[in-house]
Structures are given as C-alpha cells and as structure tokens.
Amino acid sequence: MPVLRLLPLTLLAPILFLAACSPTEYKVIGKTNNSPACQLSSSICVTTPVFRRVDYAKDEMLLTYDSQQPAEKADAVLKKYKLRAKRSDNLDSISTTLITAATNGQDPYDLVKSIKSSEKDVDASTSNFYTTSAFNRTDAQAYPLGLTGVQTVRQRTGGNGVVIGMIDTPIDITHTAFGPNVQRLNMIPAGNDSNQLHGTEVAGIIASKNPRIGIAPDAKLIAISAFSTNASNPDERSSNSGLVARALQLAMDQGVQILNLSFAGGSDPVVDKLVQAALRKGIIVVASAGNSGPGAAPAYPAAIPGVIAVTAVDKRESIFSRANRGNYIALSAPGVGVLTTAPRGAFQVSTGTSLATAHVTGVIALLKSLNPNFNPEVLNTTATDLGNPGRDSDYGYGLINTVRALNLP
Numbered sequence: 001m002p003v004l005r006l007l008p009l010t011l012l013a014p015i016l017f018l019a020a021c022s023p024t025e026y027k028v029i030g031k032t033n034n035s036p037a038c039q040l041s042s043s044i045c046v047t048t049p050v051f052r053r054v055d056y057a058k059d060e061m062l063l064t065y066d067s068q069q070p071a072e073k074a075d076a077v078l079k080k081y082k083l084r085a086k087r088s089d090n091l092d093s094i095s096t097t098l099i100t101a102a103t104n105g106q107d108p109y110d111l112v113k114s115i116k117s118s119e120k121d122v123d124a125s126t127s128n129f130y131t132t133s134a135f136n137r138t139d140a141q142a143y144p145l146g147l148t149g150v151q152t153v154r155q156r157t158g159g160n161g162v163v164i165g166m167i168d169t170p171i172d173i174t175h176t177a178f179g180p181n182v183q184r185l186n187m188i189p190a191g192n193d194s195n196q197l198h199g200t201e202v203a204g205i206i207a208s209k210n211p212r213i214g215i216a217p218d219a220k221l222i223a224i225s226a227f228s229t230n231a232s233n234p235d236e237r238s239s240n241s242g243l244v245a246r247a248l249q250l251a252m253d254q255g256v257q258i259l260n261l262s263f264a265g266g267s268d269p270v271v272d273k274l275v276q277a278a279l280r281k282g283i284i285v286v287a288s289a290g291n292s293g294p295g296a297a298p299a300y301p302a303a304i305p306g307v308i309a310v311t312a313v314d315k316r317e318s319i320f321s322r323a324n325r326g327n328y329i330a331l332s333a334p335g336v337g338v339l340t341t342a343p344r345g346a347f348q349v350s351t352g353t354s355l356a357t358a359h360v361t362g363v364i365a366l367l368k369s370l371n372p373n374f375n376p377e378v379l380n381t382t383a384t385d386l387g388n389p390g391r392d393s394d395y396g397y398g399l400i401n402t403v404r405a406l407n408l409p
Helices: 036-040 071-080 108-118 193-207 241-253 269-280 353-370 377-382 402-407
Strands: 006-010 025-032 048-054 056-066 084-091 096-102 123-136 163-168 182-186 220-225 228-230 233-240 258-261 263-265 284-288 308-313 329-334 338-342 346-351
Touching: 056 071, 056 108, 056 241, 056 269, 071 096, 084 241, 096 241, 096 269, 108 123, 123 241, 123 269, 123 353, 163 193, 163 241, 163 353, 193 220, 193 228, 193 338, 193 353, 220 241, 233 241, 241 269, 258 353, 263 284, 269 284, 284 353, 308 353, 329 353, 329 377, 338 353, 353 377, 353 402, 377 402
Parallel strands: 006 123, 163 220, 163 258, 182 220, 258 284, 284 308, 308 329
Antiparallel strands: 025 048, 056 096, 056 123, 084 096, 123 233, 123 263, 123 346, 228 233, 338 346
C-alpha cells in the first residue's frame, strides 16, 4: 500500500520535517545512450543506467473494486498474478473494497501496469509512502498565540461541541495536558516515546488544556494512530496508503467535523478518493503543505482541491525556509519554534508545517463552535496578506486571522 509518510509538518527536528527523509530508493530499469558524450562522439559514448524512483512498499500492493461486485473477481486476479491477500477492508464512503496483497517478490510497479491494462473490474495501485511534517529542537523561541488572535476568540469559546479527527502517530494519551475530550484510537501499537512524539505534538496544538499551547481545549479530539517511527531513524515517521485509507474511513465513521492531516506524500488513487468523500460529507479537511523545500512537488493530500493546505511562518511572519511552495497553499500559521506537548508529560519547542496545520484546525474548531454553519472560505478573505499582494505560492492568502474571521458580517 502506498506508504504514507507522516510528514508531521512540525519541525521537531522537523518532519516533522520528517520529512525529508523518506524511504525513497531508486531501481535501475534500463540503460541509455542519450548522454551529452554520446551526442558528441560514438568513441567516447558510455551507456548510463536509467533509474525509477521507488517511493512505494516493495513487497505489497493494493487492489480495489466496487463493493457491489462479487469477491470472486478479485480472487481471480489474486490467483492470476500470484498475489496473496493480507487483509480486506470495506471503504463504505466510496463504496469500495480494498485488498492489501503481498506480491511474493514481484515488483508492485510492474504488477500495477499489467493489472491496469488487462483487468476491467479490479483496479491496482502501489502502496505509496506518506511522511509526517515536523522537526524538533531546532528553535528555542516560542511565541504567543496572539499572533493569530486566538487568545481573543478563546475568551468566548474553547471549541465546545466540535468533533476533530487527526490521523498521525499514536499520542501520549496519559499526558496531563490532555483531558477527557482527547481520545486515542489505535490502528497500530502505541509504541515508545519516539513513536508517540509527532502525534503528541500535533494533538497538543489542537486541543491540549495548556493555555499557552492548545487552540481549542474544549473540542473533542479523536486521535487515530496510523503512522509509526522508523527504528533506525527516529526522525522518520511513515505510513502507507492502505493504512491511511482505513484511518480516513474510521474518521468518517466517528462523525468528525474537521480532519487534521499533518502528513504528506504523493497523489494516491485510494486516499485521494476518500479525502474527496470526506469533503463531500461536509468535513473540513486541513493538511500540511509539506517540509520538502521550495522546489518540491505539490504535497498530497494538501494539494487536493477543497483541502485547506497550510504552510508555516515564524514569529516575524516570515515563511519557514523548508516549507513547500505552490499555488495549492491556502493559509499560513505559526509553525516555527512553537511550544507544544511531548511524551511522558513533557513539553518542547518544535517546527514544521504539521504544527501550523494543527493551529489552523484549532482555529476552525473555535469558529465552528460559535457558528455551526461556519464556512472556511472566510479564512481566505480575512487572512493577513503576507508576501506578494494577493494569494501567492509562499504564503497562500496569508496569515490566518481569527478575530477578522469571527467579526466578518
């Protein structure tokens, strides 16, 4: 399944910028003579290898088909291509059955091409990687929530009555800053402190009771654990598309009104459909713009139309240097040197677009608590313009302005 790398867009050490270390590898798929030397003279021509990026799980793939079709059609594909079904899940929101299959040593990329070209009733995709977007311990300067007007609005509400879902690493559910309004649903083992770090940071920004940290302390937060830490590289937190797809369906089943996705990866056919299904249900989806730098490709799910893509700024309202850029970015929020919660009841300063995303999610919860029919488009028209006049590829519409959004007639 596509490995969803949790790019916790927090700079904890940032993926938190997590980002930046993906499990990506490269595979030699051929050779070419199309080099500058070959174009000059055949006597100095040397063939060079052609590589393909391997940003997907190498030993499994995903098969999907319409839930109304008989399972025998999928069974026939499994048998024909010598695959082994590892699990089957119903994604009711998109009327799809998802099979996670072991490839038995075959390259998933080649299998996907074959199945797509030969099979009508069953679709196939690689299990793509996603990573979180945050970094930690990179900036010791915390700055007040007053930058976006949260403290003013929080005098009227703490987000009461709003249900938020987040898909991330497990959180430290025992942290003293989390009240009974914070719930953890484990799809993977909770693991150790390192495994719980990114999720705990994101959850703290959204709904912790600490008045310097939590944006919407009275909102209900359902934290779904779907990302885990690489034991050999604690700053790398990842998941795959099959696991993320199941987490998205679970969030919708839980009746969330806002969905925080502080991770990034490439476009994935199953995950993208589920995010679009959430949007059609009226769920507000907020996602990290990514921590892969100005030249990076658009990050998904943030780049899906309708999703609120969030980038990070520091206390001087300057863009986080490692944030992605692009016309899909909608809003900016504090995400550099931000104080937040950490496992074992601790607190720390972290950085990344993951934290900025959590900030926007919390703000939306405050505004939705005061107005159940709150339209998030208001955030675009009331943002404090930064960078070039109007919407731009660095800051989007600008810094989220909670007070302006609240007071808009």
